[in-house]
Amino acid sequence: MPQFDYEYLIIGQGIGGTSVAWHLYDLGKTFQIVGDSSMPSSSRVAAGIFNPLTGKKLVKTWLADDLFPYAKSFYRNLQEKLACKLMHLTPIYRPFRSIEEQNTYIAQTADPSIRRYIADTPDPGHELAYIHADFGGLEVVQSGWIDLPVLLDASRGYFQQRNLYVEAAFDAADISRTEEGIEWRGKRFKTVIFSQGFFALENGWFDWLPFTPVKGQILEITPDVLVKPYIINQGIFALPVAENRMKVGATYSWDPLDWEATEAATAELESKLKGLLNTGYTLIGAQAGIRPSVRDRRPLIGVHPEFSNVAIFNGLGTKGVTLAPFFAKEFCNHLIYGKELNPLVNIKRYFSLYFR
Structure with a gap:
């Protein structure tokens, strides 16, 4: 039985990686999240607005009836845990x-x-x-908005105190992958999760996905x-x-x-x-x-078509503050319990691009 220092290595501490980390944490899983504060981040620039009715034609946001209640519950719980104001219902x-x-x-x-x-x-x-x-x-x-810089900073501090966050410039060449696990900087992990936003375009494992940044x-x-x-x-x-x-x-x-x-x-x-x-x-x-937008305007979530211990959680686009919590829950249930992902977000829909 392989011995791991942590079960999961999460690359990226934007709203996607942070949401996945919190769900793993609440499920009692071990992880380290790697962030590089010196790099630009779309999550830190984003206004963090959540709006159930969008567009010129007043269209209900995709899955709003499921996404919005879950997101509000997620952010309320984080506000209590982190003791800071994150969600502004406006x-x-x-x-x-x-x-x-x-x-x-x-x-x-x-x-x-x-x-x-x-x-x-x-x-x-x-x-x-x-x-x-x-x-x-x-x-x-x-509707309203999430104070993303406060959320990301407070989450990073919380994880740092528990040795679950590493401040580092990530280089894919530092990762060694075998069927037995992932090695990064002398530590062993069961699975690596890439949540790098725009920088996924430079990721050799997932650069075949149809990002349209x-x-x-x-x-x-x-x-x-x-x-x-x-x-x-x-x-x-x-x-x-x-x-x-x-x-x-x-x-x-x-x-x-x-x-x-x-x-x-x-x-x-x-x-x-x-x-x-x-x-x-x-x-x-x-x-x-x-x-980090996508051609079909749906997230890119799932496990690599060849390597079962390499996964991605990305492509949240302009609606990340509501998509991230809900699909982080779905993604963690997929990784841990084998529950099926929504096919509209599962990267299986694009496997033909990898194998062509």
Whole structure:
């Protein structure tokens, strides 16, 4: 019987790797999570918004009825364990762009599956004098945002204290794999889990998967007036992280795929912001990240087609804060108990790309 120092080696401490680590921890499994604080991270740039109704056509987020309750329970439990505020339950206000849009959206709210995510209270637009809402708007509930930097830092500290986190620059060449296990820096593990976000494209085990990474930029501003706890969503989002501070985003671009904020992306966001805000503001700064998106917009989760002790948990894209907790639970049940993964996220759907 092989002897392991830890059962699992988790590469990456973004929202994906951290969610998997917490589920393994709660299941009593041993692991070490490897993070490199010097490297850029899309999880740290992301606004962390969770929104059950998205898009111009007011579509319910995929699996929202399952993902959202589980995510809220997961983050509430972490708040207690880590003794810090992580989850901010905040309604989303969607100003109507026209009478036509107003009529269309109101008609859609007759659908019971959508109605449950719409506030029954009167339109709060009159309280939000700092935004353009000439045609009124829709208030979406069961929404909010997760303070990802606080979550990641607090989780890292918790795991560090228990010798479950290693701060290191990861190099795939340092890993040695056999059927008996994984070796990394003198320690033996049963299984390695890669949760590297965008950097999975450089991973020789999984570089055949159809990642379609996309760059996004957000701004941080100080409005000239105090703002209320409503996320404003109309083409872009304006997220109040405090009474006098907002995050604004996000852009989508594919060239170049780097981590640098650009003047062009800032100008694009500020142009859209003028149509949203009815007040002045001061631009504080800008950040860019690369989302690990996927061709079919579904996560990439599962075990390598040839090597049963090499796995991946990635491709969470723009909805990582709700996808990560739910599918981390599913993934851990798959690894430990052999339970089937949802075929829409299981990397088996792309095995033909590996064997061609």
